Amino acid sequence: MNKREFDILETKYNVLADNDKAAMEVRKMCKETGTFLVNLMASPGAGKTTTLVRTIEQLKNRYRIGVMEADVDSDVDAVTVKNAGAKVIQLHTGGSCHMDADMTKRGMEKLDVSDIDILFLENVGNLVCPAEFDVGANKKVAILSVPEGDDKPLKYPLMFEVSDLLLVGKMDVSPVFDFRVENCKKYVEQLNPDMEVLPVSAKTGEGFDAWINWLEKEVKAYQEEER
């Protein structure tokens, strides 16, 4: 790819923005265009982009997929998801370690979501701050990867409290780590008894049927509600 085929937007953090108001505006935009917005959150290197690439490949024949790549810097991930077949915008957060609703709204306006069924916000790699900000998404999905350790819900509880679904990623490398899914589930259950925990591997495709089913069920419920 010689020419960059997506926009880059500098979404610097505006401390004066009213997050709740902006989140409502994001929800309104989503309703108007029938777009289902997923806020995807995880630590750096947990596999957000790889998970998105396989998700896009499995969904792109049935849905029009958009991705907003939020990064402090660089556009390597935007190139990757663009090549996977999504409509993409790169958001540069100007040092901010999370996305808020106002930044999300500006990203959606610039991307133009009128032709998007499912829009993923790949949040900045961070297990702390993104959990504090309602960006107006329909669902919040967190990824915890096997190499990070099964005790992370104890140490970063808010992320696990606020999310609707937890993907336990990089299951393919579980033989070389002592991550126990049952421990992770036990810690998560104490924080968020209703949250589903799905073990997946974006590399091998393990567990992806369950994740895609979950997503399609949620999208369908949203679309029927909007009718």
Place this chain on the structure above:
Amino acid sequence: MNKREFDILETKYNVLADNDKAAMEVRKMCKETGTFLVNLMASPGAGKTTTLVRTIEQLKNRYRIGVMEADVDSDVDAVTVKNAGAKVIQLHTGGSCHMDADMTKRGMEKLDVSDIDILFLENVGNLVCPAEFDVGANKKVAILSVPEGDDKPLKYPLMFEVSDLLLVGKMDVSPVFDFRVENCKKYVEQLNPDMEVLPVSAKTGEGFDAWINWLEKEVKAYQEEER
């Protein structure tokens, strides 16, 4: 361990604190007590605690080691490093995703560093915000673990710009990941040409001689300077 053998301090973030002033006070405290302070930063699950445990084991016969465990919540890591033989305090950041100098200073006062030669601040697991705050440490050490990917310096540049040393952790699992140390070094060099990059495994001990040598050299230089 039935009774908790370390203090827990609630170091909530004080937005009014003057970080530069507090960092100077931290440096002054370090000078007065001859304490060498290392700010250890990394993503969640990158192996900060495991690295500290092996480091403490290798140094504790020659130095009096202290650790300040900064976490949003929980005290699992404090128990672990206490058992390894360090003097420990648990700092709860009250939701804050990083330590600043004022929080560091309060932690040092509560811990009492007068009998500590090397003090490690295990920062909150986060590759973004901790890089922005000078806590007054003598040296900043970052860990990037193999499962996170060799492209992380591109995506989170500030951490790699401000650190004095990069440990590439979890080298024992490099056969199952496509992390290339030479790629990582190349990206790091563009940001911070002077930074050493040391591949290590806290599990097997690989590369620990080089890390311990680096640390002892820095501690010695600091102690001679103070005389």
